[in-house]
Amino acid sequence: MYKANRFIELHLHLDGAVTADIARELARIQDIRLPEDDGELEKMLTVPADCGSLNEFLRCFRLPLSLMQTREGLAEAVRLIADNIRSQGVIYAEFRFAPQLHGEKGMSQEDAVQAALKGIGETDLKVNLILCCMRGEGNEEANEETLALVKKYLVEDGGVVAMDLAGAEALFPTEKYRELFAKARQMGIPYTIHAGEAAGADSVRAAAEFGPARIGHGVRSGEDPEVVALLKEKGIFLEMCPTSNRQTHAVEDMSRYPLPDYLRQGLLVTLNTDDMGIEGTTLAEEFRYMEQLVGLTPAQEQTILENAVNGAFTSEETKDWLRKELGLA
Numbered sequence: 001m002y003k004a005n006r007f008i009e010l011h012l013h014l015d016g017a018v019t020a021d022i023a024r025e026l027a028r029i030q031d032i033r034l035p036e037d038d039g040e041l042e043k044m045l046t047v048p049a050d051c052g053s054l055n056e057f058l059r060c061f062r063l064p065l066s067l068m069q070t071r072e073g074l075a076e077a078v079r080l081i082a083d084n085i086r087s088q089g090v091i092y093a094e095f096r097f098a099p100q101l102h103g104e105k106g107m108s109q110e111d112a113v114q115a116a117l118k119g120i121g122e123t124d125l126k127v128n129l130i131l132c133c134m135r136g137e138g139n140e141e142a143n144e145e146t147l148a149l150v151k152k153y154l155v156e157d158g159g160v161v162a163m164d165l166a167g168a169e170a171l172f173p174t175e176k177y178r179e180l181f182a183k184a185r186q187m188g189i190p191y192t193i194h195a196g197e198a199a200g201a202d203s204v205r206a207a208a209e210f211g212p213a214r215i216g217h218g219v220r221s222g223e224d225p226e227v228v229a230l231l232k233e234k235g236i237f238l239e240m241c242p243t244s245n246r247q248t249h250a251v252e253d254m255s256r257y258p259l260p261d262y263l264r265q266g267l268l269v270t271l272n273t274d275d276m277g278i279e280g281t282t283l284a285e286e287f288r289y290m291e292q293l294v295g296l297t298p299a300q301e302q303t304i305l306e307n308a309v310n311g312a313f314t315s316e317e318t319k320d321w322l323r324k325e326l327g328l329a
C-alpha cells in the first residue's frame with residue numbers, strides 16, 4: 001500500500017513559512033529585537049485557532065516580512081525554511097514571494113530576487129522560485145517590474161521558474177489582471193494564479209481563461225460544474241491548502257472539504273501548506289489531516305504526488321528523479 005512520507009511542496013509563501021525558531025535566528029543576524037517571551041512571539045506569528053477574519057490572518061505576515069527586508073535576512077530565510085521542510089520529508093519545493101514587498105529598507109525588487117537565489121544555492125533541498133505579483137491599487141508598475149524580472153531570471157530549473165498573482169482576491173477581481181497575464185503568456189512565462197479562495201468559481205473561470213498551468217487553491221471551483229469542466233479540459237492543476245482554507249474561512253464546513261470529490265471528478269489536485277509557519281502545520285500534517293477529515297486513501301495520496309510531479313515548474317530530468325524518489329516510477 002502506498003504511504004506518502006516524502007512530499008512535494010508547490011504552494012508555500014516565504015513570509016508565511018517563518019516559524020518562531022526561524023524568526024529568532026533572522027532577528028539575531030540582523031540585530032532586530034523580538035519579544036523575549038516565546039509565548040508572545042508565537043502569538044505574533046501564528047493564527048489563533050478561532051481566527052475570525054482574513055485581516056487577523058494577514059496581520060501575522062507583518063513580523064516575518066519585517067525580518068526579510070535585507071539581502072542577508074531574505075537569503076537566510078530561504079535557507080532556513082528550506083532546511084526546515086527538508087527535515088519534515090519534503091524533497092522538492094517551490095517558494096513564492098512578492099519582491100515588491102521587500103523594499104522597506106531600500107532593497108530593489110531585483111536585489112530581493114538575487115537574495116532569494118543566493119538562499120536556494122545554500123540549501124541541500126531542491127528549491128525553485130515563483131515571483132508573485134500583487135493584487136492591489138496603484139502597484140501596476142511594481143507588477144510590471146516583477147513580470148520583467150521573471151522574464152530576466154527565468155530558468156527551467158534551479159532558480160526563478162514561474163510567476164503568480166497573490167493578495168486580496170475579494171477586493172481586486174482576477175479579471176483586472178487579464179493584460180498582465182496576456183503579457184506573461186506572450187513572453188513564454190509559466191504561471192499560477194491564486195483564485196477561488198476568497199472569491200468564488202467566477203474568479204477561477206477568469207483565471208483559467210488566462211491560460212495558467214496551475215491555480216492556487218481553486219477550492220471554490222466546485223460551486224460551478226462548468227468551471228470544473230473547464231479546469232479538466234485545460235488540464236490545469238489545483239494547489240489545494242486545507243488548513244489555510246479553514247483558517248481564512250474560505251471553506252466553512254471542513255467535513256465537506258472538496259479535495260476527494262475533485263479527485264473523483266478527475267481534477268489535477270495537489271496538496272500544499274500555503275503558510276505553514278502562520279498556520280502551525282507541515283506538509284506531512286496536511287496529508288494526515290485529509291486522511292482523518294475526508295478519508296484520503298493511499299491511492300489518492302499517490303495520485304496527488306503524481307500530480308505534483310507533473311505540475312511542478314521544473315525540468316523533465318528533475319521530474320524523473322522525483323518519480324524515482326517517491327516510488328512512482
Ligand SMILES: [Zn+2]
Nearest residue numbers: 013194216274
Ligand atoms: Zn497562497
